[in-house]
Amino acid sequence: MGRGRLGPLVVGVLVAVVAGVGVGLYWFQPWKLWQDETVTESLPAVAEPTGTPDAAADTASSPSPSTPVSGPVTLASGDLISHEHTTSGSVKLVRLADGAHVVRLENLDTSNGPDLRVWLTDAPVKEGRAGWHVFDDGAYVSLGKLKGNKGSQNYAVPENVDLSHYSSVSIWCDRFDVSFGAAELADA
Structure with a gap:
């Protein structure tokens, strides 16, 4: 039975x-x-407006006296090194003509993964396993989800970020708290 x-x-x-x-x-x-996921973005001439539509229109029509009028300027750059996953490409910190800042990843090639982010950090970039978990130990700013694991892409830096406090960029897996790859930013 x-x-x-x-x-x-x-x-x-x-x-x-x-x-x-x-x-x-x-x-x-x-x-x-x-x-x-391949993303191919050009370097923006000016940053996308943020905030309310009225505030963006006011900013666009009347630039402040301190707004530079020259084109994009690379302030710092570095080459990505591999951490948890093989990663290559370069990183640039760029000031746009309107004074906004972007982190630009160029020729990025890394593995895809769950919950990947681009972080601007104050941590030193260390080779090998010693560098896998250091980026969340100090100050960092998440610039958003990684748009694609290959290609060239831009990430806006919030206006209130003091760039003098940050010295590296990490492709960070937020789900497993590990760096896929990172670059030390050196003055250009």
């Missing part, structure tokens, strides 16, 4: 295994290792 029926223990184990696999797939997102 009991040959065709599964016991409650077996059903419970099967439900736990299926749930565990589902959570593991969501958490690790292993398919992203085979999915590349």
Whole structure:
């Protein structure tokens, strides 16, 4: 009589295994290792306006006296080194003609992953495993989600950020608290 029926223990184990696999797939997102997202952005001439539409219109129509009129200027730059995943490319901190700042990733090539961010940090860039977990130890500013794991892309730096406090950029996996790659910023 009991040959065709599964016991409650077996059903419970099967439900736990299926749930565990589902959570593991969501958490690790292993398919992203085979999915590349290429983004190709030009360096913006001026930053995108932020805030309310009225404030953006006022800013655009009447530049402040301290607004520089020259084109984009590279203030600092560096080459990405690999940490948790093989990573290459370069990073530039650029002041735009309107005085806004962007972090520009050029020729980025890294692995895709869950919850990747671009961080401006005060941490020193260290080679190897010693550099994997240092970027969340001090001050950092998240510039947003990584737009793509390949290509060239721009990330606006918030106006209230004092750039003198930050010396590096990390491609940071927020889910696992680890750097995929990072660059030390040296004055241009």
